[in-house]
Amino acid sequence: MKIHEIIKNQGKSISFEFFPPKDLDGENRLVPVIKRLETLGPDFVSVTYGAGGSTGKNTVSLVERIQEGTSLTPMPHLTCIGQSYGDLKTILDHYKHLGIENVLALRGDLPQGTSDADFPEDCLTCAKDLVDLTATYQAFSIGVACYPEGHIEAPSLEKDLLFTKRKIDSGAHFAITQMFFENRFYYDFLNRAEKIGIHIPIIPGIMPILDIKRTGEFCRRCGTTIPNSLVARMEKASPEDAGLIGREFAIEQCADLIRQGVRCFHFYTMNQAETVIDILGSLSLGRQ
Numbered sequence: 001m002k003i004h005e006i007i008k009n010q011g012k013s014i015s016f017e018f019f020p021p022k023d024l025d026g027e028n029r030l031v032p033v034i035k036r037l038e039t040l041g042p043d044f045v046s047v048t049y050g051a052g053g054s055t056g057k058n059t060v061s062l063v064e065r066i067q068e069g070t071s072l073t074p075m076p077h078l079t080c081i082g083q084s085y086g087d088l089k090t091i092l093d094h095y096k097h098l099g100i101e102n103v104l105a106l107r108g109d110l111p112q113g114t115s116d117a118d119f120p121e122d123c124l125t126c127a128k129d130l131v132d133l134t135a136t137y138q139a140f141s142i143g144v145a146c147y148p149e150g151h152i153e154a155p156s157l158e159k160d161l162l163f164t165k166r167k168i169d170s171g172a173h174f175a176i177t178q179m180f181f182e183n184r185f186y187y188d189f190l191n192r193a194e195k196i197g198i199h200i201p202i203i204p205g206i207m208p209i210l211d212i213k214r215t216g217e218f219c220r221r222c223g224t225t226i227p228n229s230l231v232a233r234m235e236k237a238s239p240e241d242a243g244l245i246g247r248e249f250a251i252e253q254c255a256d257l258i259r260q261g262v263r264c265f266h267f268y269t270m271n272q273a274e275t276v277i278d279i280l281g282s283l284s285l286g287r288q
């Protein structure tokens with residue numbers, strides 16, 4: 001089923017994001033995790049795509065297993081930077097053939113050590129171009145990324161939002177946010193988006209922090225703020241206690257979003273089931 005229709009019909013959604021393991025053994029270990037999370041009745045699950053198409057085959061393989069072996073609705077991520085137009089079309093053709101109905105259209109980031117000179121000549125260089133291509137299929141509900149704190153390369157918050165609007169005007173049906181840990185960024189983004197005429201669902205991306213060092217490094221690279229007080233508490237705690245603090249923080253963050261009327265949640269699972277099960281259980285979200 002198409003994600004924007006699910007949201008329109010239900011007025012809410014729960015979704016989980018996975019990254020494709022490097023090899024078949026890893027995939028075989030992940031499938032039981034996905035099946036465990038399937039019992040919560042998510043409306044869709046998404047599968048990330050490696051930078052520059054580096055792990056594209058693994059994404060396709062996991063998406064096929066979810067589509068064929070579970071009751072879940074998979075949404076593959078697809079990035080365009082560094083990939084030829086023909087390769088992107090081949091992947092979209094394949095997804096259409098498989099009956100996949102949803103795609104998250106992204107620019108992506110080039111793998112380290114590559115430059116513009118390595119691009120194929122017909123490479124698409126921004127997500128909007130991939131939205132344009134994906135929309136020609138008339139087969140997919142198209143999602144795009146958005147950034148409550150602004151994308152790290154954007155010249156300003158205003159310009160970033162305008163570029164986001166262009167993706168929507170090209171045919172995106174919904175957006176999923178970069179992770180954020182201070183809800184004020186998300187509320188402010190919703191207000192600014194509304195003002196410039198963005199009316200599609202903007203689903204908050206929720207990352208329960210389990211490893212503050214790893215998440216902190218990622219957030220520094222992408223310009224996401226983690227409250228200093230949370231960093232300090234997690235750094236002082238044992239790994240086990242730090243996990244509990246991160247989980248508790250995510251529960252509080254979602255509870256605040258719920259109080260403000262938010263009904264759609266996308267969880268970055270880091271391929272682990274238990275944390276998300278606990279969080280949803282505490283919030284009485286998902287099938288209990």
Ligand code: FAD
Nearest residue numbers: 048049077106107108126127145151153154160163176178
């Ligand atoms: P775009 O929308 O193209 O924007 C990229 C930058 O270009 C922004 O700064 C924007 O302001 C600017 N821009 C856009 N249009 C123009 C223009 N016309 N002129 C000048 N500047 C412009 N990465 C992966 O590799 N694989 C994944 O699976 C993946 N999944 C993600 C899922 C979510 C929910 C999110 C939020 C991000 C994900 N990413 C993923 C990261 C994403 O690929 C990077 O953030 C990337 O740097 C930007 O991708 P985009 O699709 O937002 O690009």
